[in-house]
Amino acid sequence: MNATMRRVAIATAVVSMAASLAACGSAKEADDKGEKKKKSGPLNIGLLLPEDQTARYENFDRPLIKKKILADCADCEIHYVNAKSDPAVQQQQVDSMITKKVDVIILDSVDSKSISGSVKKAAEAHIPVVAYDRLAEGPVSAYTSFDNETVGKVQGKALLEALGKKAKDGKVVMLNGWEADPNAAMFKKGALSVLKGKVDIAKSYDIDRWLAEEANKAMTGAISSVGKSNIIGVYSANDSMAGGAITALKSGGVKPLPPVTGQDAELAGVQRVVSGEQYMSVYKSYVEEATAAAKMAIALGRGEKVDGTSTVDSPTTKDIPATLIPPVSLTKDKIKSTVVKDGLYTVSQICTAKLKAACDKAGLK
Structure with a gap:
């Protein structure tokens, strides 16, 4: 290599290194x-x-x-x-x-x-x-959110708690969030850190745009593949998808409904928690x-x-x-001390006529 070529090579390397260092x-x-x-x-x-x-x-x-x-x-x-x-x-x-x-x-x-x-x-x-x-x-310049890996851990722990001694008696289906959302990966990571090795995850889906109808399709496919009698729990990353999954479980004849997780404390999700159709949500x-x-x-x-x-x-x-x-696991016994206390919903908004008996039992009056 002559002197001129050597100088060009060195200059190119320096520029490349500078660009690399500046990238992050x-x-x-x-x-x-x-x-x-x-x-x-x-x-x-x-x-x-x-x-x-x-x-x-x-x-x-x-x-x-x-x-x-x-x-x-x-x-x-x-x-x-x-x-x-x-x-x-x-x-x-x-x-x-x-x-x-x-x-x-x-x-x-x-x-x-x-x-x-x-x-x-x-x-x-x-x-x-x-x-x-x-x-x-x-x-x-700044960022605010929830501790998203902890959200997944909270969901995973709640599902294990709901399954109790039956955690190894059947299959769990995972409905994770949309891949384009960085939070979805953190929710999944947190949940898997709790669930891996303690339950048998038969199917795991990343749900496009968090859509309830896509979660419904995935759950319908899981029921067909895994068998309705074999599904003992559903990890759903949020309430909207949990609603889609529960509709599929009902249509597929899965009885009794297995525990289903959620997130976001949506009104419909909170009402499902009260009725017992959904085991928990995550209150943020x-x-x-x-x-x-x-x-x-x-x-x-x-x-x-x-x-x-x-x-x-x-x-x-x-x-x-x-x-x-920090997130909070929202089970039936925590509705009054979280979403009601903080003014997200009133008891009258949650407790429709259809849910009166369940609300009375949960102390929501």
């Missing part, structure tokens, strides 16, 4: 590059939620975040959009927020990977992004999550730093300030 930055570096001037007065805040199939986003997250923002910044303006499970639509929505020159974006991503380019565009426009509920890739304090998101967004919108209770790493960004909220 930190939240602090992202903030430093996109540093905003201090701002007082009203803020324009973009709120981007991922879908409307799961009841929580429209019923809880949206109104709670709005309420918490306006409590601390009465003249702030909130620009709300819902991507309805379409990653391409959400990318366009981020572009629209950049065009509007919002001060900060709260983003619950449809697809955490595909949205990374949009997050980068926002950072380049000096618009910080708070990753809400799902950890988006790209240079996000949306009030705490919304409060954390609102405080982070206002601080970042004003050009201030945020401090989380911890830090997390995404595949692209290190040391993201994070506030992670």
